[in-house]
């Protein structure tokens with residue numbers, strides 16, 4: 287596996303696919319710059335070595351969110367809003383090309399001097415990007431001598447800038463950026479080299495989003511903890527009364543099948559015994575504790591209960607490898623955050639005692655951040671969909687293209 291560490295960039299132009307798909311407020315202030323900061327080590331390494339850098343990224347979904355007159359909203363989806371912040375973080379001027387493949391942008395990248403940086407406009411202004419179109423990818427490729435992919439969050443997509451562009455570079459001239467390399471190494475450690483016992487904690491809203499992961503984890507995990515909204519589909523399938531709790535009525539058979547398969551494979555699936563139930567979906571709802579097989583009509587489970595927490599904590603604290611994806615309840619509401627927070631603390635404790643813990647995929651990352659525990663777990667992944675697909679056992683096209 288080639289990484290930025292194994293290639294010399296002196297007097298070379300590096301074309302780096304970064305993930306600058308950051309959120310903005312209405313005045314185009316960046317509200318969370320985690321993704322930009324995550325790309326800095328790779329950029330800095332190349333500049334320090336005497337290379338120049340051409341950055342490309344997507345931002346949002348400009349072709350899906352057209353203006354009322356049917357044209358692309360080039361203001362809203364422009365990467366130009368990133369220039370100032372990126373320049374401040376790097377302490378350097380960042381040049382900007384108003385397009386990602388036109389002649390002007392080619393001239394700008396061709397005249398870059400060692401130590402200079404050019405940011406290209408949003409690759410998704412072209413429909414060819416998401417189609418992974420070969421000619422478009424070739425035009426992108428002509429911006430660099432070496433292709434570096436540091437956008438793990440987009441590695442599950444066979445788009446032009448994330449995958450197809452790599453076809454234009456020889457094996458020696460393409461590599462993983464630091465972030466990408468770390469993401470792949472950490473996910474691989476859990477998926478293929480997990481110290482036992484290996485416990486996967488899955489939560490969030492829907493069974494259907496997580497079913498492929500559960501199926502793959504049945505081959506490698508010792509314990510699978512299931513919490514959050516998705517747990518109630520399992521209780522319903524087992525013949526329980528779940529009141530108004532979240533349920534996917536068409537997934538009941540699947541839920542039972544998963545439980546059967548786990549039994550046959552000797553994998554322990556732990557469902558929460560009890561829940562904090564509420565009379566409405568509201569932080570100020572009236573609450574009580576309920577056994578999950580007997581939730582009264584009109585009530586809904588919004589967090590795991592104390593018995594469930596105690597059981598889950600014990601399993602987590604005895605684990606050597608932990609994968610966590612998805613909250614245990616509606617943690618965004620303070621009155622239903624206790625389950626998720628307790629599990630986050632248990633993962634942090636296990637990590638302190640030598641376990642390797644990987645947290646990833648959307649809301650569990652938001653949860654460890656909310657509880658200020660991100661630095662108490664072994665690794666927090668930046669990849670939502672990409673990480674999920676990795677754990678579903680799929681080959682990520684953006685990763686395969688670099689090998």
Ligand code: AMP
Nearest residue numbers: 490491492514515587588612615616649
């Ligand atoms: P996901 O994106 O599938 O990981 O789901 C995360 C979302 O699931 C969060 O917004 C949580 O608020 C929500 N969630 C977790 N537990 C429950 C629950 N018991 N009832 C309703 N929503 C839930």
